[in-house]
Amino acid sequence: MKKTNSELSRRTFLGNLSKAGILGVAGLSPVAAQAGSLLTPSSPQEPAAHAFLCKPYLQHPAPDTITVTWLTTRPCYSWVEYSAEGQPARKAHSVTNGLVDANNRLHKIQLTHLEPGKKYSYKIFSKDIAEFQPYKLTYGSTIESETYTFTAPDPKAKEVSWVIINDIHDRPESIPHLMGLSGQAPYDFVFFNGDVFDYQSDEQQIINHMLTPCGNTFAPQTPFMYVRGNHETRGKYAREWHQYFDNPGHANYFSFTWGPVHAIVLDTGEDKEDNHPVYAGIVDFDAYRAQQAAWLEKELQSPAYKKARYKVVMMHIPHYHGGEWHGTVHCREMFGGLFNKHKIDILICGHTHTYGVHPPEPGTHNYPIIIGGGPKDGNRTLIKVKADQKQLILTMLKDDGTKVGEYKV
Numbered sequence: 001m002k003k004t005n006s007e008l009s010r011r012t013f014l015g016n017l018s019k020a021g022i023l024g025v026a027g028l029s030p031v032a033a034q035a036g037s038l039l040t041p042s043s044p045q046e047p048a049a050h051a052f053l054c055k056p057y058l059q060h061p062a063p064d065t066i067t068v069t070w071l072t073t074r075p076c077y078s079w080v081e082y083s084a085e086g087q088p089a090r091k092a093h094s095v096t097n098g099l100v101d102a103n104n105r106l107h108k109i110q111l112t113h114l115e116p117g118k119k120y121s122y123k124i125f126s127k128d129i130a131e132f133q134p135y136k137l138t139y140g141s142t143i144e145s146e147t148y149t150f151t152a153p154d155p156k157a158k159e160v161s162w163v164i165i166n167d168i169h170d171r172p173e174s175i176p177h178l179m180g181l182s183g184q185a186p187y188d189f190v191f192f193n194g195d196v197f198d199y200q201s202d203e204q205q206i207i208n209h210m211l212t213p214c215g216n217t218f219a220p221q222t223p224f225m226y227v228r229g230n231h232e233t234r235g236k237y238a239r240e241w242h243q244y245f246d247n248p249g250h251a252n253y254f255s256f257t258w259g260p261v262h263a264i265v266l267d268t269g270e271d272k273e274d275n276h277p278v279y280a281g282i283v284d285f286d287a288y289r290a291q292q293a294a295w296l297e298k299e300l301q302s303p304a305y306k307k308a309r310y311k312v313v314m315m316h317i318p319h320y321h322g323g324e325w326h327g328t329v330h331c332r333e334m335f336g337g338l339f340n341k342h343k344i345d346i347l348i349c350g351h352t353h354t355y356g357v358h359p360p361e362p363g364t365h366n367y368p369i370i371i372g373g374g375p376k377d378g379n380r381t382l383i384k385v386k387a388d389q390k391q392l393i394l395t396m397l398k399d400d401g402t403k404v405g406e407y408k409v
């Protein structure tokens with residue numbers, strides 16, 4: 001088909017904008033919200049310029065694999081080029097049921113067969129699809145990122161360290177601030193322990209309040225894991241939230257072994273009764289927590305749990321030291337007995353906005369409960385965990401850098 005002059009000049013204009021987009025990832029345009037759904041293109045009135053909406057962020061760290069994730073304004077075809085030091089470059093794209101993922105805006109490319117502990121460099125690429133006819137696909141311009149590096153996860157490492165952030169509540173500036181307290185010591189991953197948002201509105205909120213501050217601080221180099229708090233379950237976009245994130249096991253509640261630690265992550269759900277009027281009859285968290293309790297009981301008897309040197313549980317709502325609301329009490333009923341019976345070493349939570357280290361209370365909770373604070377200045381915390389063959393040390397820093405808690409296992 002012959003293009004008109006105006007079509008051609010528009011394409012050139014969009015191509016130039018695309019190049020600007022590479023440089024200006026942080027300056028996100030409002031077109032994101034109207035640029036169509038995640039999996040298939042919609043028909044926006046005015047097509048957006050082909051650009052990245054965020055820097056790549058690393059997800060789903062697991063033995064020999066990691067997933068590179070990013071968003072674009074327009075549906076396109078995307079891939080990752082990566083290489084280990086001194087080895088030839090490889091290309092990865094994603095294939096679902098024989099079809100290479102394309103014509104989409106949310107890109108999740110899994111890099112496989114990684115050598116644990118080895119350093120890799122990578123770049124992301126997105127090729128615009130100008131026209132998608134059944135028997136003729138016309139590509140537009142290709143945009144690419146700068147080169148980033150990461151170290152492949154090494155689950156058999158002798159030690160592991162990570163940092164935990166919770167209860168940011170739509171304060172994106174807290175992410176670089178708290179990460180800045182982590183110091184020079186390296187960490188293997190970042191863990192978000194819920195309530196990064198007040199409630200879910202749309203994709204732009206996820207980009208502006210999480211993906212951009214994470215991308216500018218650590219996420220292209222270091223993976224993060226993320227469990228919901230009670231606030232991520234709220235708002236009209238709560239049912240799309242999970243698409244942007246990917247934990248070990250591809251689930252909202254999950255477990256993983258990294259070095260001497262076996263960690264179990266539970267999704268504690270809402271704080272009020274399922275039939276509370278504010279939920280309007282469209283939540284079902286009691287059954288969901290019961291489902292997790294059944295999973296937890298098996299998990300606590302798994303060889304990976306039993307032979308781990310340190311047994312760590314992370315979840316948003318603490319089942320003690322957080323009042324007597326329904327969610328708290330139900331977590332206690334569902335999980336509390338199992339934690340005691342199978343002797344977890346430490347439980348790390350958020351939710352109450354009051355930071356504290358609660359030592360074991362035999363018969364109630366036979367293990368310490370650590371609660372990170374937030375979200376206002378003076379209450380925010382960064383929790384650091386480092387575990388080697390000798391001990392696990394948890395340190396809690398307040399947002400001015402002072403140490404406000406420590407626990408050793």
Ligand SMILES: [Fe+2]
Pocket residue numbers: 194195229230231316350351352
């Ligand atoms: Fe909360």
